[in-house]
C-alpha cells in the first residue's frame with residue numbers, strides 16, 4: 001500500500017473563509033482607521049504579492065505616495081516551503097526609515113504561522129506591521145490587524161478565487 005499523500009496547508013486548515021472584493025476593501029478601510037491614529041508614515045512597504053492590494057488601499061487612504069516592496073515567496077499555492085527573499089527593501093526606503101524602519105508601515109494581507117512577518121520584522125525592527133487578517137500563531141508579530149480567524153481556517157482572497165456553482169446543502173454541500 002502506498003503512503004497517503006501529504007495534505008496541503010489549505011486541506012489541513014479544514015474551514016474556509018472566503019473574502020469578496022467588497023469585504024476586503026471594507027476591511028482595508030477599517031485597518032486604515034486604526035493606522036491613522038498611529039502614523040504618520042513616511043512610506044508603505046508591501047510584502048508581495050498578497051500585501052500589494054491592501055498596501056494600495058491603505059496608502060491611498062493615508063495619503064502616502066511612497067510605496068516599496070519586499071518580495072517573499074513561501075507558499076507554493078498551499079504548501080509552505082522555505083522562505084525566499086526575491087527582492088529586499090530598497091535603499092531609498094531604508095534611508096527613510098533611518099535604517100531601523102522607524103516611521104515605515106509594513107503591510108501584508110495576513111499572518112498565518114508568522115514566518116514571513118518575522119523575517120520582515122527582522123529587516124525593519126522599528127517599523128509598524130499591519131495585516132488585514134491574523135491567525136493566532138502569527139498574531140503576536142502584528143501591531144495592527146482587523147479580523148482574527150482560527151488557525152484551522154484557510155482564507156480565500158478575491159484575487160485567488162472566482163464565482164462558481166455550489167450544490168444545495170441537502171445534496172451534500174459542506
Ligand SMILES: O=P(O)(O)OC[C@H]1O[C@H](OP(=O)(O)OP(=O)(O)O)[C@H](O)[C@@H]1O
Nearest residue numbers: 048049050074075111112113114115116
Ligand atoms: O505567516 P506565514 O505562515 O508566513 O504566511 C503568511 C504569508 O503567506 C502568504 O504569502 P505567500 O508566501 O503565499 O505568497 P504571495 O503573497 O505571493 O501569495 C501571505 O500573503 C503572507 O505573506
Ligand SMILES: O=c1[nH]c(=O)c2nc[nH]c2[nH]1
Nearest residue numbers: 075112153154155156157
Ligand atoms: O490565500 C491564503 N490563505 C491563507 O489562509 C494563507 N495562509 C498562508 N498563506 C495563505 N494564503
Ligand SMILES: [Mg+2]
Nearest residue numbers: 048049050051
Ligand atoms: Mg504573501
